Amino acid sequence: MIIDDNDKGLGFLIAETARLHRKLLDRRLQPFGLTRAQWAVLAVLVRRDGRTQSEIAEELEIEKPTAGRLLDHLEQLxxxxxxxxxxxxxxxxxxxxxxxxxxxxxxxxxxxxxxxxMVQGLSADQQLLLVRQLGAIKTNMVAALGEAAGDPG
Incomplete structure (x- = not known):
């Protein structure tokens, strides 16, 4: 595959797919009065009820004040x-x-x-392969960010 800044390649497709997923999910959550971020908090609690604000923030990789605002809104509702x-x-x-x-x-x-x-038309094997490949890409990006953080130049 040729990687060209003018080409709408892998990075573009990943970003555009994520954007469209966020947009569709936000639209579908609107009747419940929820956002994706608020749903993420609820999903954490569904997996293990009784967590602290700090634990929720850590799992979602967000700042504690952000988690606090999400919790305030969820509590009000x-x-x-x-x-x-x-x-x-x-x-x-x-x-x-x-x-x-x-x-x-x-x-x-x-x-x-x-x-x-999102996965309509993909077989179970294709879905599994896609998840594995995206996981590998994520691992590569996390490693690259770690290297960049340690790079003084």
Missing amino acids: AWIERRPTPADRRVWRVHIPPAARPRIAAVADVVRDTRHV
Whole structure:
């Protein structure tokens, strides 16, 4: 494959695909009053309820104040609730209240459907190969960023 700055190659396709995914998902989450970022917080809590704001921020690779703003909004809409930790009053745990679980299940269905739209027409083997290849590309980029961070020039 020829790599040319004027060609709409791999980097363009990855970026454009990601942009379109974000746009479609945001559109589909709008009726729930959610954004992708807010859904990401909820997805973290679905996997393990009762995390702290710091743990959520770390897993999502976002700053703690950003996580705090997302949590504030989700709490206002009754998607989550914060509870004090008995062992340490400074630490609050974030939980999904029982009343929000059916709404979260409905949102999860929308997210799953959006993922199916993305891979429509690809066989299971092709999907697996694509995930592996994108994972390898991500690993290469993380390594390159690590090298660049250590490069004094």
